[in-house]
Amino acid sequence: MSKYDPIVYKDGKRYFYRFSAHQRIQHVVLFSSVLLLALTGFPLRHADEAWAKPLYAALGGPEVAPTIHRVAGSVLLVLFVYHTIYWIVKFIKNDLGKLKKENRLTLGTGIKAFFTQEMVPNKKDWYDIIHLWKYLLYFTNRPPRHERMSWREKFDYFAPYWGVPILGPAGAVLWWRDEVSHILPGWVLNAAYIMHTDEALLAILFLFFVHWYNVHYAPEKFPAAKVWLTGYLSEDEMIHEHYAHYVQVMIEAGLEEEIQQQHFGGEHYEW
């Protein structure tokens, strides 16, 4: 864990650690496979549209594109399983290991450690959503103070945990339809078809509108956030998006004197 310094300095500016190289590579594999899946899947879903045939032909047409789709799907499924194992191992090694070292490991503290992990939703997220709406409707000029993971990032993070278990098995059933028919009746393919195509539409719309708003379209992010490449957030971004975490990191680094105030509405928009 301590491989990465929580704060690094470059050109006299502070940068705050966010994602390890290991996590960044997982993200690249994730979005590459999802983009390939979308490119080879949506022309088929919308075969009636004028763009469908040329796009499908560019990706190899009916002879090749399904293979690309299946390879990308397999990669995504493997990544999904890998990441889940990675998460469990990390939890056991870091969180439970720490408790054991301190001789405090019981069932109660173990469960508590599980639910206080940074990506697990908690009560503060609920307050943050309410506070955000207060801010958006002009009832306050102070934006919410997020922890290391804001509720939006948690939603983005857990979206694949809903999408992949639906898309993956349905896709596998459609892929091995002949073999599956020895175990399951044919109408399962009707169900798999709806699950696969409609959940795919939800996933892609969410990614292209909501996730891409968060990291691409939002005026302060446009054209793209850099954290997925560098793994570090600038001090401004940190204050803007994760103020609670920012204060905590600064205190832990012994920089309590240099903590800057939170940006209120109207302050610090670089656009």
Added chain:
Amino acid sequence: MHEYRFHQVLLILIVLFVATIPPGEVQAGEELNCLICHKHRGLSRIDENGKFRLFYINNELFESGPHRRNNCQDCHTDIVRIPHDPAKKVDCTQQCHVVEPSGKARFSHKPIAETLAMSVHGKLDAEGKPKKYQEDYPGCKDCHDQPLYRPLSVFKGEPRSGISERSISRCKSCHRTGNFAEDFYEHVTSRLRKGRFPLETIEVCAKCHQNPGFLERHELDDAVTTYEETFHGKLIKLGSERTPDCLDCHVVEGENTHLIEAKTVPTSATNKANVGNTCRASDCHKKASAQLASFQTHVTYEREKYPMQFYMLMFFKALMAVILYFFLTMIFFELMRRLFPAFAFFKESKADDTDTRPALKDREQ
């Protein structure tokens, strides 16, 4: 001035008329020289029912069609001299003058018509009584829509199949007389490949099976639109030729294409007992079990007929609406918040916010 314009128009008309006379020799209908009149593109009249009738024969299309070795009179038997009276409709089941080489008998399409009569598309029901809405049941030309029967469409750039010159040159080195090589080549190769592209087959079926009036009269679901919703239909739209069209599933493998039977008939390819075998036919779902048969191809998503599909679709639509409306509304308000960034009804002052540990403050809420 006025007269001058009249002459101009007349000249243009003459030029246009001359330009539209097709070049080339007269070939079709040699015995009565039918083309002496029927070669003219404007040869037409309005018949008793007020319908526009075109009598132009495009010789180029005729020469590339399957009937090119027949004389006009072989089909239009009621015409014995020219000029002729209004001709009757051609009966495709009559014997024509071509001799079928294997049995040396005169050729006829009668066996095909008999097969069609036994199929779901026949005009009589099992007891021999005429079915309702006779005019909806197809005759030969409703499906075998040759360009020759609509001679003007060829000028709209409709594609036509042709003969491979390289292949035919190998035949012609021995079979030199007349057009024998071309005719034999076409006759055999047209049976080696699929008669039509899958998209053309679907288009033919769609003429009736996607026609709202027809569907209502016969109380049928829209078979074409529902098929186009399946992966089969979509892959064909994207250019696949290895994906089944209507005929691949609705004709028993190896059976005559004209014998499409209703799924209630025990021998039908789509009968519950046979669907499994139909799916496993040829090189389709060879490894599948007969259980595959319970797959529903023509799903309309009506609640009564397809409850599982209906409720699944509702679930996903509702989920999508809830998630996307929540986040898109939030994004909208977030952008609107930027219009007056410093404004708020109740302002928190920075002076009140000197606590450097707000994180801990929030946690205690």
